[in-house]
Amino acid sequence: xxxxxxxxxxxxxxxxxxxxxxxxxxxxxxxxxxxxxxxxxxxxxxxxxxxxxxxxxxxxxxxxxxxxxxxxxxxxxxxxxxxxxxxxxxxxxxxxxxxxxxxxxxxxxxx
Amino acid sequence: xxxxxxxxxxxxxxxxxxxxxxxxxxxxxxxxxxxxxxxxxxxxxxxxxxxxxxxxxxxxxxxxxxxxxxxxxxxxxxxxxxxxxxxxxxxxxxxxxxxxxxxxxxxxxx
Numbered sequence: 274x275x276x277x278x279x280x281x282x283x284x285x286x287x288x289x290x291x292x293x294x295x296x297x298x299x300x301x302x303x304x305x306x307x308x309x310x311x312x313x314x315x316x317x318x319x320x321x322x323x324x325x326x327x328x329x330x331x332x333x334x335x336x337x338x339x340x341x342x343x344x345x346x347x348x349x350x351x352x353x354x355x356x357x358x359x360x361x362x363x364x365x366x367x368x369x370x371x372x373x374x375x376x377x378x379x380x381x382x383x384x
Numbered sequence: 385x386x387x388x389x390x391x392x393x394x395x396x397x398x399x400x401x402x403x404x405x406x407x408x409x410x411x412x413x414x415x416x417x418x419x420x421x422x423x424x425x426x427x428x429x430x431x432x433x434x435x436x437x438x439x440x441x442x443x444x445x446x447x448x449x450x451x452x453x454x455x456x457x458x459x460x461x462x463x464x465x466x467x468x469x470x471x472x473x474x475x476x477x478x479x480x481x482x483x484x485x486x487x488x489x490x491x492x493x494x
Contacts (some may be wrong), residue, residue, distance in 0.1 A: 363428070
């Protein structure tokens, strides 16, 4: 069966510090992968998606970037965090036509 | 105007009640319709998935899609305290990106 991992689970970082969040998927090959951010009490904002190694599409201009160095690895990064980057970050992979399966998420607080 | 509008809630019902959760959308190209359940501080989990119009039933859950009205619903029968969560609707035009509603928080009181 397929499993999706995210780490860390919780992160507190000062403004201006770098960020690296990692997502890995097990049990499938060449998945479509997604990064979302969820603000408190809100829906999901798509940040990036990837259809293959090295292929990244950005949905929202911001100081975040994403990379896909391996088939089942998706990384979200920032060189300098802003207060507005705080939120719940979710990685997902797509199965079938449109349904997505989400990881446990990383709760990021920028202070 | 957002592409997907979801009844904001919050919604509080007694145990055993029938719950109706609803979303409307503006993009007639949407073909795939999903409902996700999200417990507090957890990632969303897929509940129901429907292609095009019609009904789909899975245990106590029924998803309805009315493409002519651009309206989708999720019904929960015999609601349980364990159903207390935030429910997110999502939809997409084709295989790939989904657009999500903002979620409705449901509390089922014992």
